[in-house]
Amino acid sequence: MxxxxxxxxxxxxxxxxxxxxxxxxxxxxxxxxxxxxxxxxxxxxxxxxxxELRPVAGAVLTAIGTRGKNTRALREVLKRDSRLTGVE
Structure with a gap:
């Protein structure tokens, strides 16, 4: 980095x-x-x-954020989606 x-x-x-x-x-x-x-x-x-979000969730948030959209609500949804949180 x-x-x-x-x-x-x-x-x-x-x-x-x-x-x-x-x-x-x-x-x-x-x-x-x-x-x-x-x-x-x-x-x-x-x-x-x-x-705690997996990298793919960050990519989604970044893509939406670059379009000028607020990502706060989506971030909360992604945190609750078991496919995008935690470790495997």
Whole structure:
């Protein structure tokens, strides 16, 4: 993520980082801690969070959001859809 931000010349701008998938939802506190420490050190303007939604749900929300639509209600529906939440 840090390397991508540099390549895209986004390393000095506030950035939203959404982490999705079983790696982040699993029981690996040392991995999460190391990631967040490195991110805070190298990208202090980044705001990172872990989502319970699967990556495909994020793609749907992004597509709808780019059309100027409010995604708050859809986000709640996606959270309740067992096909799009949790880990396999």
């Amino acid at each position: 840090i390397g991508c931000a540099r390549l895209l010349h986004m390393d000095q701008a506030p950035t939203e980082v959404v982490l999705a998938g079983s790696l982040w939802l699993g029981q690996a506190p040392h991995l999460k801690d190391a990631f967040f420490q490195r991110l805070n050190r190298d990208r202090p303007m980044a705001n990172a969070r872990i989502t």
